[in-house]
Amino acid sequence: MHCDNFVLGGKTLTSRLLIGTGKYGNDALIPEIAEASGAEVITVALRRVDMSNAKGNILRQIPPHMQLLPNTSGARNADEAVRLARLARAAGVGDWIKIEVISDTRHLLPDGYETAKATEILARDGFVVLPYMNPDLYVARDLVNAGAAAVMPLGAPIGSNRGLATREMISILLEEIELPIIVDAGIGRPSQACEAMEMGASACLVNTAIASANDPVLMAAAFGRAVEAGRRAWLAGMGRVLDKGAEASSPLTGFLG
Amino acid sequence: MYTAIEDGFYPELQRVQALDAQGVIRAADAGTVQAALARPVLSEEDFLTLLSPAALPFLEDLARRAQAETLRNFGRGIQFFTPLYLANYCTNRCVYCGFSTKRDIKRRKLSLEEVEIEAKAIAATGLRKILALTGDAPNLTGASYLADCIRVLARHFSSVAIEVPSMTVEEYAMQVAAGADSMTMFQETYNHERYLELHPGGPKRDFLFRLDAPQRAIQGGMRSVNLGPLLGLDDWHADVLAVAAHARWLLRKYPQVEVSVSLPRMRPHTEGGEAQFMPLDVDNTVFVQILTALRCFLPQCGITMSSREPAWLRDKLLPLGVTRVSAGVCTAVGGHADAARQSCATAANLQANTGANENGEDKPQFDISDDRSVDEMAADLLALGYQPVFSDWLLGGQGADQLTGGVNQALGRS
Numbered sequence: 001m002h003c004d005n006f007v008l009g010g011k012t013l014t015s016r017l018l019i020g021t022g023k024y025g026n027d028a029l030i031p032e033i034a035e036a037s038g039a040e041v042i043t044v045a046l047r048r049v050d051m052s053n054a055k056g057n058i059l060r061q062i063p064p065h066m067q068l069l070p071n072t073s074g075a076r077n078a079d080e081a082v083r084l085a086r087l088a089r090a091a092g093v094g095d096w097i098k099i100e101v102i103s104d105t106r107h108l109l110p111d112g113y114e115t116a117k118a119t120e121i122l123a124r125d126g127f128v129v130l131p132y133m134n135p136d137l138y139v140a141r142d143l144v145n146a147g148a149a150a151v152m153p154l155g156a157p158i159g160s161n162r163g164l165a166t167r168e169m170i171s172i173l174l175e176e177i178e179l180p181i182i183v184d185a186g187i188g189r190p191s192q193a194c195e196a197m198e199m200g201a202s203a204c205l206v207n208t209a210i211a212s213a214n215d216p217v218l219m220a221a222a223f224g225r226a227v228e229a230g231r232r233a234w235l236a237g238m239g240r241v242l243d244k245g246a247e248a249s250s251p252l253t254g255f256l257g
Numbered sequence: 258m259y260t261a262i263e264d265g266f267y268p269e270l271q272r273v274q275a276l277d278a279q280g281v282i283r284a285a286d287a288g289t290v291q292a293a294l295a296r297p298v299l300s301e302e303d304f305l306t307l308l309s310p311a312a313l314p315f316l317e318d319l320a321r322r323a324q325a326e327t328l329r330n331f332g333r334g335i336q337f338f339t340p341l342y343l344a345n346y347c348t349n350r351c352v353y354c355g356f357s358t359k360r361d362i363k364r365r366k367l368s369l370e371e372v373e374i375e376a377k378a379i380a381a382t383g384l385r386k387i388l389a390l391t392g393d394a395p396n397l398t399g400a401s402y403l404a405d406c407i408r409v410l411a412r413h414f415s416s417v418a419i420e421v422p423s424m425t426v427e428e429y430a431m432q433v434a435a436g437a438d439s440m441t442m443f444q445e446t447y448n449h450e451r452y453l454e455l456h457p458g459g460p461k462r463d464f465l466f467r468l469d470a471p472q473r474a475i476q477g478g479m480r481s482v483n484l485g486p487l488l489g490l491d492d493w494h495a496d497v498l499a500v501a502a503h504a505r506w507l508l509r510k511y512p513q514v515e516v517s518v519s520l521p522r523m524r525p526h527t528e529g530g531e532a533q534f535m536p537l538d539v540d541n542t543v544f545v546q547i548l549t550a551l552r553c554f555l556p557q558c559g560i561t562m563s564s565r566e567p568a569w570l571r572d573k574l575l576p577l578g579v580t581r582v583s584a585g586v587c588t589a590v591g592g593h594a595d596a597a598r599q600s601c602a603t604a605a606n607l608q609a610n611t612g613a614n615e616n617g618e619d620k621p622q623f624d625i626s627d628d629r630s631v632d633e634m635a636a637d638l639l640a641l642g643y644q645p646v647f648s649d650w651l652l653g654g655q656g657a658d659q660l661t662g663g664v665n666q667a668l669g670r671s
Contacts, residue, residue, distance in 0.1 A: 022332055022334075023328075023331070023332020023333060023334060024333060024334070024644065025332075025333030025334075025639075025642040025643050025644055026333075026639055026642075026644050027644060047648065047649055048646070048648050048649060049648065050385060050415065050648035051646065057648075058648075076513045101510060103513035104512040104513065105508065105512060105513065105514065105515050105516070105557060106508055106509075106512060106557050108557075116368075159329055160329070161329065179648060208329070208332070211333070212328050212329065212332065212333055221616065
């Protein structure tokens with residue numbers, strides 16, 4: 001396969017699957033999951049990080065070669081997201097930040113306005129900003145203008161495993177937005193991740209579907225391969241789809257040469 | 258005289274209490290139970306149906322759905338916290354409580370130095386979430402004493418919750434400024450008349466002031482509120498419906514706030530004799546029914562499981578919807594440091610039952626059943642396929658301090 005590296009935030013990645021660290025029954029599984037998935041980027045909620053507590057420090061489980069993507073889970077507005085990001089940088093966990101601004105604990109949908117505000121402030125501060133968002137074209141344009149490094153539209157409500165419920169909206173972003181599109185949240189099955197990649201998404205972030213599987217390590221491997229298959233399919237260029245009927249593989253006018 | 262908050266929960270409570278709950282429960286049959294179980298979003302009628310005797314043959318189905326909802330929304334992490342009893346002075350006369358003003362127990366409050374000693378002993382177990390409690394004694398352990406204690410606790414914990422008498426918005430704001438981020442308030446019973454019987458005197462007798470307390474706490478800046486009935490004080494169907502309605506109402510009115518529910522079952526208080534309170538029985542089967550039905554009705558709502566329940570039962574209940582448990586619990590004032598070398602709860606029970614401490618008179622508020630230490634609980638949880646979550650800080654507290662220092666070392670990077 002020809003070179004198809006994924007450049008994100010100035011870093012060259014070979015895997016287009018990003019994984020998370022939430023909802024596991026045992027964080028000690030994380031290194032194995034990371035390896036099986038092939039992912040090189042891993043997101044972790046800053047609220048789960050506790051440098052002072054060996055028992056509670058999830059960072060200890062993250063393989064050193066991986067790009068850490070801290071997220072602002074728990075932030076309810078732009079100010080809180082900005083504070084969290086700056087704390088993370090001051091603590092030495094790097095310049096990458098996934099913005100999650102959620103002020104609805106029931107549906108957990110991202111607040112587009114506050115997300116754009118936080119993105120603008122942090123991008124100006126030199127962060128690599130990856131905002132989690134509703135696949136709304138106007139919000140996506142705001143995020144582009146605010147200096148985001150990619151946009152991360154949700155496929156379905158977070159944790160829902162319902163797949164690409166927002167397929168039509170994501171396809172509009174894929175058409176209009178030049179930044180990498182990373183489908184985040186809601187992907188429940190490898191086939192759905194594969195479909196997102198077939199559509200032209202740059203990458204997928206998957207957490208719940210792996211964490212809630214009976215065998216998370218095996219599921220991580222399945223997602224790694226599904227994302228790769230979808231990417232190859234997109235690169236290959238999909239054959240056209242007929243509205244109805246069938247068509248012979250040798251067209252009738254083939255004899256004309 | 259307190260006037261209820263104008264856009265408060267009371268009218269909604271009256272609406273819910275006017276529903277013909279017993280009628281729905283009586284009318285429930287296998288068909289309505291199965292229909293309720295199949296509905297993606299449950300109505301109040303569905304919820305009552307799942308609480309009916311007709312749902313008992315479907316308890317396994319209910320448990321399966323509750324488990325799936327919990328895994329989807331919360332995963333396999335269980336938050337750990339422990340209560341810290343700051344004081345047991347109390348001017349209330351709750352007829353069922355070990356701290357009631359009528360009980361002959363030694364009263365004390367921790368000095369700030371003692372709070373620090375307790376905090377260190379607890380923090381050394383790895384816990385980062387603390388729940389500070391006092392009795393109701395405004396002159397001795399009122400809002401300013403509490404705020405002083407919270408400032409000490411916030412240096413040792415990433416999240417400080419309070420379970421104290423109802424306060425005004427300004428007093429809650431004072432606790433938030435001191436470093437608190439969460440409040441717990443058990444209405445105990447939502448039956449106004451029964452409430453007055455159980456609280457014959459003291460400031461707590463004001464039913465509406467207590468009912469509005471979670472809302473005032475939110476208005477004062479709390480990020481998280483935890484509600485609860487005391488199961489066994491009154492008809493549990495009515496109280497469970499009311500607490501669920503309360504939680505849902507708060508979630509809708511304040512979508513940014515984390516709302517959770519505790520389901521404490523009343524246990525007899527520690528003091529025997531004439532005044533001993535005998536709660537109405539909520540047996541284990543009904544308890545599972547309540548827990549799982551609540552999870553299905555409010556899939557995103559946190560559920561806290563008390564150490565009142567024995568260890569074996571807590572282990573069985575965890576997968577059915579629980580998201581937060583107390584660990585290393587001691588309900589005696591100043592019990593954590595005393596118990597640093599042994600199970601905290603064992604020490605508290607020793608104090609209570611044998612008078613083994615120097616005064617021989619300290620007694621816990623209620624007897625606990627699950628006396629496992631933090632490490633023991635963590636190990637048991639891992640064996641069940643779950644893991645303890647110690648760190649889950651909110652920006653309201655001092656959790657940000659957790660991020661400082663030693664990061665690269667912890668990551669194994671240069």
